[in-house]
Amino acid sequence: MKLTALSKTKLFPTFFLLCLGCSSVLADTPFEALLADETNGADWLSYSGGYKSQRFSPLSQINTVNVDQLKVMWAYQMQPTGINGAALQETTPLVAGNVMYITESPSSVTALDTRTGRVLWHFVPDITNDVLNIGFPRINRGVALLDDKVYVATLDARLFALDAATGAVRWETTVADNSLGFSLTLAPLALEGKIVVGVSGAEAGVRGYIDAYDSETGERLWRTFTVPAPGEPGSETWQGDDWQTGGGSTWLTGSYDPELDLLYWTTGNPAPDWNGDLRPGDNLFTCAVLALDPDTGEMEWFFQYTPHDTHDWDANQIPVLVDGEFEGKERKLLALANRNAFYYLLDRETGEYLLGEEYSFQTWSEGIDDNGRPIVIPNTEPMREGNLVWPSLQGATNWFSPSYNPQTQQFFVPNRRMGAIYFKSDVEYEPGMPFLGGGEQPLDGDDASGAILALDVMTGEQQWEFELQTPPWSGVMATAGGLVFGSSNEGNFFALDAEDGDPLWFFNSGAHIRTNPMGFSVDGNQRVAIIGGQTLFVFGLE
Amino acid sequence: MLLKKTLSGFSVLFVSGFLSLSAGLVSAQNLENGQQLFQTLCARCHGMLGEGSEGPSLTRPNLVHAPDDAALVSLIVGGIPGTGMPGSRQLRGQDGPDVAAYVRSLGELPPEEMPGDAVAGAQVYRGIGNCSSCHILNGVGNGIGPELSKVGQRRNAAYLRLSVISPEVDQPRLVDRFRGSLKAFLTVRIVSEYGSYEGMRINEDAFTVQMRDMEGEIYSFEKSALISYEKVQGHSLMPGYNSVLDEKQVDDVVSYLMSQK
Numbered sequence: 001m002k003l004t005a006l007s008k009t010k011l012f013p014t015f016f017l018l019c020l021g022c023s024s025v026l027a028d029t030p031f032e033a034l035l036a037d038e039t040n041g042a043d044w045l046s047y048s049g050g051y052k053s054q055r056f057s058p059l060s061q062i063n064t065v066n067v068d069q070l071k072v073m074w075a076y077q078m079q080p081t082g083i084n085g086a087a088l089q090e091t092t093p094l095v096a097g098n099v100m101y102i103t104e105s106p107s108s109v110t111a112l113d114t115r116t117g118r119v120l121w122h123f124v125p126d127i128t129n130d131v132l133n134i135g136f137p138r139i140n141r142g143v144a145l146l147d148d149k150v151y152v153a154t155l156d157a158r159l160f161a162l163d164a165a166t167g168a169v170r171w172e173t174t175v176a177d178n179s180l181g182f183s184l185t186l187a188p189l190a191l192e193g194k195i196v197v198g199v200s201g202a203e204a205g206v207r208g209y210i211d212a213y214d215s216e217t218g219e220r221l222w223r224t225f226t227v228p229a230p231g232e233p234g235s236e237t238w239q240g241d242d243w244q245t246g247g248g249s250t251w252l253t254g255s256y257d258p259e260l261d262l263l264y265w266t267t268g269n270p271a272p273d274w275n276g277d278l279r280p281g282d283n284l285f286t287c288a289v290l291a292l293d294p295d296t297g298e299m300e301w302f303f304q305y306t307p308h309d310t311h312d313w314d315a316n317q318i319p320v321l322v323d324g325e326f327e328g329k330e331r332k333l334l335a336l337a338n339r340n341a342f343y344y345l346l347d348r349e350t351g352e353y354l355l356g357e358e359y360s361f362q363t364w365s366e367g368i369d370d371n372g373r374p375i376v377i378p379n380t381e382p383m384r385e386g387n388l389v390w391p392s393l394q395g396a397t398n399w400f401s402p403s404y405n406p407q408t409q410q411f412f413v414p415n416r417r418m419g420a421i422y423f424k425s426d427v428e429y430e431p432g433m434p435f436l437g438g439g440e441q442p443l444d445g446d447d448a449s450g451a452i453l454a455l456d457v458m459t460g461e462q463q464w465e466f467e468l469q470t471p472p473w474s475g476v477m478a479t480a481g482g483l484v485f486g487s488s489n490e491g492n493f494f495a496l497d498a499e500d501g502d503p504l505w506f507f508n509s510g511a512h513i514r515t516n517p518m519g520f521s522v523d524g525n526q527r528v529a530i531i532g533g534q535t536l537f538v539f540g541l542e
Numbered sequence: 543m544l545l546k547k548t549l550s551g552f553s554v555l556f557v558s559g560f561l562s563l564s565a566g567l568v569s570a571q572n573l574e575n576g577q578q579l580f581q582t583l584c585a586r587c588h589g590m591l592g593e594g595s596e597g598p599s600l601t602r603p604n605l606v607h608a609p610d611d612a613a614l615v616s617l618i619v620g621g622i623p624g625t626g627m628p629g630s631r632q633l634r635g636q637d638g639p640d641v642a643a644y645v646r647s648l649g650e651l652p653p654e655e656m657p658g659d660a661v662a663g664a665q666v667y668r669g670i671g672n673c674s675s676c677h678i679l680n681g682v683g684n685g686i687g688p689e690l691s692k693v694g695q696r697r698n699a700a701y702l703r704l705s706v707i708s709p710e711v712d713q714p715r716l717v718d719r720f721r722g723s724l725k726a727f728l729t730v731r732i733v734s735e736y737g738s739y740e741g742m743r744i745n746e747d748a749f750t751v752q753m754r755d756m757e758g759e760i761y762s763f764e765k766s767a768l769i770s771y772e773k774v775q776g777h778s779l780m781p782g783y784n785s786v787l788d789e790k791q792v793d794d795v796v797s798y799l800m801s802q803k
Binding site (some may be wrong): 134304311346421430433439442444448467468473489492503506512514 | 559581583585586633634677715717722724729746749766773775
């Protein structure tokens with residue numbers, strides 16, 4: 001078995017037999033290994049493939065010359081426990097040593113042998129059919145790894161720590177009250193000694209927060225609300241009691257800069273979604289990115305992408321940390337392709353706004369002003385009789401991951417091109433009920449399309465596009481082999497030439513693909529994984 | 543556009559008093575809530591007045607998939623598997639029954655009158671129209687265009703008339719849970735090194751397209767190998783029948799199709 005020098009995965013005798021050479025591995029992921037995840041191509045230890053969230057594989061065995069020889073090495077068929085038939089699967093597999101960890105909807109965890117796909121253990125929390133999921137499907141996006149434990153956040157808003165070797169429960173804690181509409185669907189983020197999670201539930205009028213838990217004991221270390229109480233900074237952007245049901249959920253995994261020791265976490269829509277009359281003001285800190293002190297949860301800075309959002313344009317997209325020269329100056333940057341159709345660059349040390357460029361067709365803003373505030377076109381809000389606006393509520397992109405190739409400074413974005421007729425209606429808050437204030441009718445099917453875009457990370461300028469039949473629900477992964485892997489609703493898993501977007505290889509998985517690709521290696525041989533429908537496919541050359 | 547239609551005349555529905563739904567008496571407030579939700583969630587396919595377009599008309603007392611009120615609430619929330627009807631799972635509490643009550647109130651409208659003579663229309667269908675050369679109805683005919691068995695359950699008079707005289711204006715759609723509403727009979731023109739092809743798109747992804755021609759032959763192409771590929775929007779391989787049929791014959795064949803339930 002080959003381990004890269006950077007992998008901290010430890011070798012232990014006889015945990016389980018993996019090959020005739022009697023080499024065996026006990027899954028163990030120290031914080032130091034997470035720090036090196038970016039450059040360690042053999043493993044994939046965190047949701048976005050490293051704290052910078054670049055979703056970039058440094059492996060190049062599979063490349064533009066040989067990608068057309070990819071074949072399925074093994075497949076694993078999930079055993080969904082969801083109601084009403086087949087569930088959606090949105091997990092990103094993690095790999096540590098020779099073990100892969102995936103989640104299966106709604107909140108189960110499965111450990112697989114990376115050589116064969118054979119199941120090592122399976123953990124099924126009791127998620128009953130009456131568990132609420134208001135505003136999103138009954139899904140899970142994956143686990144976090146730290147030391148000898150696997151962490152999973154569940155639909156009914158609990159956080160479990162499992163023994164990485166057996167799947168046995170080490171501890172569990174309740175993060176939030178599901179009866180109010182709170183859920184957890186994200187992959188947690190493991191930092192040194194702590195596990196960070198965020199909540200879903202803005203469609204039920206929750207008040208969002210980000211929590212950190214002691215990784216050993218499950219004790220809560222801090223909680224940072226995303227909607228301020230009266231008197232707190234930002235409370236001037238709310239009126240009356242609106243803040244109590246203000247939304248700002250935190251349902252996607254954040255990023256971390258160990259040098260600055262700053263945690264970056266994004267926030268979702270204000271509530272109710274489509275009737276902004278019921279919550280006048282900018283509604284801080286919704287539709288924003290927050291920079292937090294990971295030890296205390298204190299906010300160091302924030303940037304709000306969409307003030308007073310009325311289109312459900314959550315900013316819950318992956319904040320990608322990029323280092324490089326911007327306008328002649330070396331900077332630490334935070335790049336984010338927002339649901340609102342603009343691509344943003346911030347200085348991640350200070351939160352300073354640097355760039356906001358339209359990357360997808362939109363009809364709501366004339367552009368972004370010098371302070372980073374959108375110049376909103378009048379009469380683009382939802383209306384009682386309906387109002388056609390681009391993009392749709394699902395945005396020009398969404399939770400599925402972008403990818404950044406630091407070698408070429410290219411930023412790749414899965415792009416949804418669809419308008420929607422937005423409606424506004426009256427609504428009153430009731431605990432545990434939808435709190436929407438309207439809805440939308442999307443212009444979907446043949447009236448919509450999708451694409452994979454390549455942008456210059458420093459300017460947002462489009463380099464190429466690869467068109468998709470319908471707006472995608474799946475992420476991308478760039479590799480050092482000069483490739484960009486992506487997928488489609490039609491079930492294609494494909495590889496594009498990163499230089500010009502030319503399709504080099506595709507595979508029909510047989511079902512919609514709704515998750516992110518990831519990569520790892522087995523015995524030094526590169527692997528790429530994707531889930532189509534209920535089936536996980538692992539591809540390789542040999 | 544569809545949503546700009548006037549809503550005048552709507553309040554008439556509410557003054558007629560109370561409807562009974564299994565949950566008990568339904569108030570004007572329930573109906574108003576149901577109407578508002580209907581306009582947001584249902585009107586795009588069923589029409590602002592429930593008159594039907596892409597989806598069936600709901601202005602009739604008996605709904606095929608909803609024999610009773612409980613079934614109606616269930617399909618509004620859960621959808622109808624295998625059809626274009628998605629579920630509206632965001633509906634909670636009283637909202638589902640309110641939409642159902644509103645849909646039932648549409649059924650209290652008088653049934654749509656036939657514009658002509660269905661028996662004479664059967665003769666037009668079989669004779670001058672020669673419709674079975676391209677449509678299967680009750681098991682008879684060629685499967686080139688959409689099947690017309692029970693089409694009267696799915697389509698109203700206005701839609702059927704439009705389909706007879708200007709079939710290019712709108713076409714049946716397939717609603718895919720993940721891809722949205724796709725034209726089921728979109729005309730495509732394809733040129734490959736082996737020749738030129740025209741037919742109806744059956745399926746498509748970013749890399750390949752599947753097509754059926756007027757003879758029923760099925761083709762599958764890899765897009766990168768094609769010389770040209772054109773999706774012909776606003777076109778139908780069915781000819782418009784306003785030049786073949788007179789006004790009465792159109793009325794009669796529409797009536798015949800309306801009677802297919």
